[in-house]
Amino acid sequence: MVDNVIKLAERPTDGQLVAAALSGTGTAKRALFDRHVTMVAAIAFRLTGHDSDVDDIVQDSFIGAFTGLARLENVEAFRGFLASITTRTAIATLRRRKLLTRLGLRRRELVRLEALTAPHTPADVVAELRQVYGVIDEFPAHERVVLLLRRFEDLSLEEIAERTGASLATVKRRLVRAERLLAQALGMAESEP
Amino acid sequence: MKNVTRRLPCDYVQPELAPVRVERMWDVVERAQDVRRGKPGLPLMAAVAALTVIALMIGLRMRSVGTAGTKPGALIVTREQSSALTLPDGSALSVGVATSLEVTEASPAAVRLRLTRGSVFCSVVPRATRTFRVDAPAASVLVKGTRFEVVANETGTSVRVEHGSVEVRSRDDQRLLATLEEGQTWSQRQPTAATEPAVPQLPTSAAVVEPLALPPTAAPEPTVTPTHRPRETPSALFQRANTERAEGHAEAAGAAYDKLRRQYPHDARAGLAAFELARIRLGTLNEPRAAISALEFALAHPRGFVVEDAEALKIDALARLGDAAACTRAAERFLVQYPNGAQRARVAAACRLR
Numbered sequence A: 001m002v003d004n005v006i007k008l009a010e011r012p013t014d015g016q017l018v019a020a021a022l023s024g025t026g027t028a029k030r031a032l033f034d035r036h037v038t039m040v041a042a043i044a045f046r047l048t049g050h051d052s053d054v055d056d057i058v059q060d061s062f063i064g065a066f067t068g069l070a071r072l073e074n075v076e077a078f079r080g081f082l083a084s085i086t087t088r089t090a091i092a093t094l095r096r097r098k099l100l101t102r103l104g105l106r107r108r109e110l111v112r113l114e115a116l117t118a119p120h121t122p123a124d125v126v127a128e129l130r131q132v133y134g135v136i137d138e139f140p141a142h143e144r145v146v147l148l149l150r151r152f153e154d155l156s157l158e159e160i161a162e163r164t165g166a167s168l169a170t171v172k173r174r175l176v177r178a179e180r181l182l183a184q185a186l187g188m189a190e191s192e193p
Numbered sequence B: 001m002k003n004v005t006r007r008l009p010c011d012y013v014q015p016e017l018a019p020v021r022v023e024r025m026w027d028v029v030e031r032a033q034d035v036r037r038g039k040p041g042l043p044l045m046a047a048v049a050a051l052t053v054i055a056l057m058i059g060l061r062m063r064s065v066g067t068a069g070t071k072p073g074a075l076i077v078t079r080e081q082s083s084a085l086t087l088p089d090g091s092a093l094s095v096g097v098a099t100s101l102e103v104t105e106a107s108p109a110a111v112r113l114r115l116t117r118g119s120v121f122c123s124v125v126p127r128a129t130r131t132f133r134v135d136a137p138a139a140s141v142l143v144k145g146t147r148f149e150v151v152a153n154e155t156g157t158s159v160r161v162e163h164g165s166v167e168v169r170s171r172d173d174q175r176l177l178a179t180l181e182e183g184q185t186w187s188q189r190q191p192t193a194a195t196e197p198a199v200p201q202l203p204t205s206a207a208v209v210e211p212l213a214l215p216p217t218a219a220p221e222p223t224v225t226p227t228h229r230p231r232e233t234p235s236a237l238f239q240r241a242n243t244e245r246a247e248g249h250a251e252a253a254g255a256a257y258d259k260l261r262r263q264y265p266h267d268a269r270a271g272l273a274a275f276e277l278a279r280i281r282l283g284t285l286n287e288p289r290a291a292i293s294a295l296e297f298a299l300a301h302p303r304g305f306v307v308e309d310a311e312a313l314k315i316d317a318l319a320r321l322g323d324a325a326a327c328t329r330a331a332e333r334f335l336v337q338y339p340n341g342a343q344r345a346r347v348a349a350a351c352r353l354r
Helices: A014-022 A026-048 A054-067 A075-102 A123-138 A141-151 A157-164 A168-185 B019-037 B044-058 B234-246 B250-263 B270-283 B288-300 B307-321 B324-337 B344-353
Strands: B075-077 B083-086 B092-095 B100-106 B110-123 B131-135 B140-143 B147-153 B156-163 B166-169 B176-180 B185-189 B225-227
Touching (some): A014 A026, A014 A075, A026 A054, A026 A075, A054 A075, A054 B019, A054 B270, A075 A141, A075 A157, A075 B307, A123 A141, A141 A168, A157 A168, B019 B250, B140 B147, B156 B166, B156 B250, B176 B185, B234 B270, B250 B270, B250 B288, B270 B288, B270 B307, B288 B307, B307 B324, B307 B344, B324 B344
Parallel strands (some): B110 B131
Antiparallel strands (some): B075 B100, B083 B092, B100 B110, B110 B147, B131 B140, B140 B166, B147 B156, B156 B185, B185 B225
16 A cells, blocks of 8 residues: 555755755746746736836845845745745835825826625625725835734735835834825824734 | 634735736846846846857957957857946947957957847946047947937937937948037938849850959948937927836836936926936946936935935945945935934944845
8 A cells, every 4th residue: 555655746945945045056046936926927917006116126136046046044934035025025116106196197096996806705805905995005114014014924024024025113103104094094083003 | 812713804905816917026026136246137148148258359348448358359249138338448349149240459559349130228427538439330429428329220310319429430430421429310221122233134144254344332322311300309209218227127127217317407307307317327237436426416406205215315325335344334324314214224234244
């Protein structure tokens, strides 16, 4: 019976792939890209709320991550490292987009929720997403991102600090401000973060 | 502890990632990696062959043009992959796909190239003591310092000037066909078979005892049609640059951003164009020095981008250049100026860890 068992090749860990990439194995980078592209695209999509910036953010994030591989102390932490780069790239994109809109160089794009959510999304989730994405375009980039990471990705304050490269105190301050902005935008009383 | 079985709202917000889209994104990432390593892309054979010919035969990269070792006659042939070369004086050639380009002269006084087919984009550094000439099938292009493209294909020859001016002359150098300024093009159609003179019929009987007096077989005098391409508006240039970038054509996008900021330095988009150009130069083309130059322009025209991002990018470029002292100084200034900035961690890491 044991003879019939076919052993599948073990899936290399991120750390093994990073080590291989650092030693010059080109296919390792491709494997890392394939493994994480969905996560990176999803972060970009959720934080910006639009599909149009996703490709640019994905490309810049992977280029940045591959360029900075040598400074990754814990090679197994590649996913977090990449997520952090993606978040910061998305913040930079949002800030640029805001400026362009202000200067009249970019048309304001409304978030199309039907394009944002999967068809099987429960009604209560759609309602919550609709509520937040409906007003969030007016928020400063940092506040927007902190709020989305907290509300929709359920990250802890420490995790948000790590993702955004800000101190814990700064994250707390931004979250308070974001919640206040949200409450004002929705015409509600201020809520606790 | 988090409830790991509950689906989060974020799980319902996912973009559509068709395989072709993923491949397109990977292409851009891979190309950036290739450029950073200085590795020729695919097909390797063609690129390696071209670079080897260049390095060994004319020493354009390795040696100074015009030294005793320079051997004119080198032939650069590309197939599906374009190739980029830099001459020792800083002039850059971008040899298009399916191109055959011969170096007929390479001395301190003159660089002369013969384009048989395909295209070459030349960015020529001005040098008063050196002429730079490209011979194409229908004309020769003579420049001092400019950026221009020559295309030779089955339909004819065309010249497009992106910056500066060029003289288009007949191949025998006797006639000036056109003087082109920035944004202008010149083209000449190849004579088609229909316009060629008919060959007289041989007599059907009797031996030919006298050579036939055939009419001259030279093509009829072509019509020279200098054309003035309307100057692109800043908006059109910006749009074109963005489209090229979205399609993964980093060099073309960079060229359009560069053109915008040079042609319209006072336009509201000029600073942003320079910033985007710097991102492309640093991120995709691995040209930190050129990126810094674009960033300096951007910082002098701070509209349409975040100054903090531009400062951080400049520090990144300094780190990439290996200029540790300048990088550290700039990073320290940055951290004082933006203690809670979004780019704080990136800047702090840039100089120390590269």
